[in-house]
Amino acid sequence: MFDKFTISCKIEMLIQKSTPEGDNMDDIKDIIEEIKSRCDIASIISEYMNIKQSGNNYKGLCPFHGEKTPSFYISTSKQMYKCFGCGEGGDVIRFVMKMENLEFMDAVKILANKCGLEINTNMSKEAKIKLENIKKFQDIHVEAARFYFSNLVGSKNQGYEYLMKRGLDDKTIRKFGLGFSLDSWQSLSDYLVKKGYSKLDLFNCGLVNQNDSKTHFYDKFRNRVMFPIFDYRGNVIGFGGRVLDDSLPKYLNSPETIIFNKRQNLYGLNFARKNLKDRNVVLVEGYMDLISLYQYGIKNVVATLGTALTQEQGKLLKRYVDTVIISYDSDEAGINATLRAIDVLTNLNINVKVLDLKECKDPDEFVRNYGLNKYNEAIENSIHYVKFKINCLKREFNFEKDEHKIKFVKESSKIIKKLKSPVEVDYYTKYLSNQTDIGVDSIKREVYGKDYNKSYTNKYKASKEEKVIEKPKAITNGTTFIEKTLLKAIMYDKKIREVVLLRVDESDFLIRENKEILNYIIKNKELDKITIDKIKCLNIPEEYLQSFENISLDSINLGNIKQIDEIVKNVKKNKIQHEIDKLLEELQEMESKQHNNDMKEVDFENMEIAKIRISQEILDRQKKVNSL
Ligand SMILES: [Zn+2]
Known part of the structure; x- marks a missing residue:
């Protein structure tokens, strides 16, 4: 019924991938075995869905595919589950991973909690200190977020006015934990020191700055609308602060800390991973784009927050999605950022499409002007990245000049060349041919280079x-x-x-x-x-x-x-x-x-x-x- 070997191999791999530095591998493995023996799979699964006893086993409606008659079975003797409808199956850890969309170690931690195990026993001293700091910094961020939030909703202030003006409602403000940092040098640090944290801790987690002569600390974020940044699990790991006027910098972000690694985090992924549609996600540039789309009902959306998309972020996305629809700003900077993001994502074999915002400058403006249906339409009509790249390239050439046309076709052929599917090559070759009046066959030769001769003549040999x-x-x-x-x-x-x-x-x-x-x-x-x-x-x-x-x-x-x-x-x-x-x-x-x-x-x-x-x-x- 189950391929035990594959499952245990998978676990080995996952442990190696996600074990925090300094953990003792054998201890982790022991803990996993202990968890599996302590957590009865049927009772854990029954927390997520209705199951019925059937002999020694249980059955129920599979949560991983839609069905009306149960084909989801739980074997209590093997401590495994298996759906005979969609084929999904595995042990209790896999079930929690799938249900909660979690990484292996995170599922292990949840289960460890449920069965009263302490996961971080026998760690090295450094690892323990690091974990303690992570925990402390996360707590500080939660407190800070609460403080900013109460500033925003507690009494009349410019921050709240600003968000209203941008069209956000109270429900959205609460959902994203938005806040306001007062126009003061130490209101946040005073608040957090009273809660028992040292100024050095606040400094180390990026919420306060130190003056040049290092004699005192002051709040980093002042008179700004505050956006808590979550990791994919939903922990607050940093903040972005936006000015209320046109002064610069428009956005100020938390520095890198042990809990906040910009390159490895995507804003909104904590919400998006629970709202994925067909493993698709919309990628935007800014906080306001994401929050605005979310308020209108587009919930499978993540943001890069002003920095170029990194490979780490691409890999993070790849865990959850097959297709990314890029919806960056429509200005020159946005187009260039789109081109870079395309390269990062396609190198990871992620399907990429690009959304056309028409005359709007960003997704926020688009969805506020045209509404949800039009944005969904734009998602539906988003174009394959090859078409986008060819269209971008086209702007650089003057088709009145023959050399330009030739150069354009050559450059475009390089783009098409990277496609792996012959059907796609065929399609975009025709597209390029239509754009330029240059024959499909010539373009294909350009695309395939020397190899084209082979496939060309072979094809005809076959039909001789x-x-x-x-x-x-x-x-x-x-x-x-x-x-x-x-x-x-x-x-x-x-x-x-x-x-x-x-x-x-x-x-x-x-x-x-x-x-x-x-x-x-x-x-x-x-x-x-x-x-x-x-x-x-x-x-x-x-x-x-x-x-x-x-x-x-x-x-x-x-x-x-x-x-x-x-x-x-x-x-x-x-x-x-x-x-x-x-x-x-x-x-x-x-x-x-x-x-x-x-x-x-x-x-x-x-x-x-x-x-x-x-x-x-x-x-x-x-x-x-x-x-x-
Ligand atoms: Zn199923």
């Missing part, structure tokens, strides 16, 4: 239907087929021949044999019908003519001039595309030479010039294709 003689590597069956079809049509139908010969010549054909056949047709265009037998006089292998004979014109309506016109276009397109492919190959060769060799600067420069010339030729051909 007929033998082609002396087939150059990039010529596809599609090309030979369409050329032969056109030739056969003009051999058999004199009227069509007259029309088509006005539009094509030898240079529109790619395959040598077809060029010869065309020339023969031109010479004998007065004949009513030109049969295969007649062209046997040409120096063309029997096999090739045989394949010619096999081509059927049944599916073509020879009376429909539009259909014939399409075939002519396709023949021309194929030829030009082939030339473009050749030129692209040349370009790639040059580039790899430039990358690999210690080239003289002058050669490098010459090659750059040659590359521009070739790019120009590609573009000219591309224009030709588009004008067909």
Whole structure:
């Protein structure tokens, strides 16, 4: 029923990951075993949901997937649970982790508490002191938050007025524990000293500053609206304070302390992790954006608080979500921050989308102007990060200039190149092609580089239907087929021949044999019908003519001039595309030479010039294709 080995391996891994420094590993393992033996799984689970006895075991409605008949079983002898509906299963610690969305050690601590175990026995002295300080600093922060909150709601003040003006209601203010720091140098420290804390402690946890000559301390936050910063468990670990006017700095944050590590914390995650929708989260920049969205009903939202998103924050998010929807400010700084966040998140294999705020400067303004439904719509319509990056890039180029267009496609191809899914590559290649009028195939070559040839020809090898003689590597069956079809049509139908010969010549054909056949047709265009037998006089292998004979014109309506016109276009397109492919190959060769060799600067420069010339030729051909 349970794979015990996997479960114990997982536990080992988790212990190694989340054990605080200095803990004695064996002790922790003993404690975990002790917890599991003391906490009866059925009674712990019954605290979270209704269960019914069934023989020696219990069953109930699975809390991890929606169901109407119970498929969630608890085995008391094995002390394990298992849902036969969704497959979720494990021991009591896993259950608490899943239910509370907690890390392993946090679930262990909760369970230790429930069964009366002290978790921090036998720790090293340093670890103990550190833990004691963490506990003390957290207590100080809770007291400080209470103090700020009572300032805000206790009597009339500018802070409260400010928050009202920003559209927050009392419920939201309470939910986020917002507060106000008085315009005074020591009201907070006086309050906390009375509670029994030393000024040095207050200094060490970042709530007071020391003057330059280090003779006395003073409150760090004065005359500011206070935002308590929570860790993902909901502990207050720092504060952000916002000025009430336009003075600077607009926001003042707590410094790094043993409980507050900016790089590893995300504002609002304590709420968001309980309100996730399909493992999606909205990422915003500021306190007000987050709180405002929350008040309007967007609860799966976290904020970076003015600093660039860090890798640690990305990893933290990855525990809870698969997709991040970035909703930063719409100004230049916001766009740049979005681009950086995209890089951090995609490197962690998180799906990233970007939300468009239209003309609004930030999510706060958007949701207040347009409301919840419109913001949800914007979430729904948020665009894939590749599209966002391409759109950003586009602003830097002037499409009137061909070099710009080429450069743009090259840069965009680099973005597309990073995608792992061929379907996505296909989709964004087409998007780029639409934006620039440059062919999908050329862009794909740019994206795949040398590898494209392989996948390109392999693809056609697989669908090979007929033998082609002396087939150059990039010529596809599609090309030979369409050329032969056109030739056969003009051999058999004199009227069509007259029309088509006005539009094509030898240079529109790619395959040598077809060029010869065309020339023969031109010479004998007065004949009513030109049969295969007649062209046997040409120096063309029997096999090739045989394949010619096999081509059927049944599916073509020879009376429909539009259909014939399409075939002519396709023949021309194929030829030009082939030339473009050749030129692209040349370009790639040059580039790899430039990358690999210690080239003289002058050669490098010459090659750059040659590359521009070739790019120009590609573009000219591309224009030709588009004008067909
Ligand atoms: Zn289930």
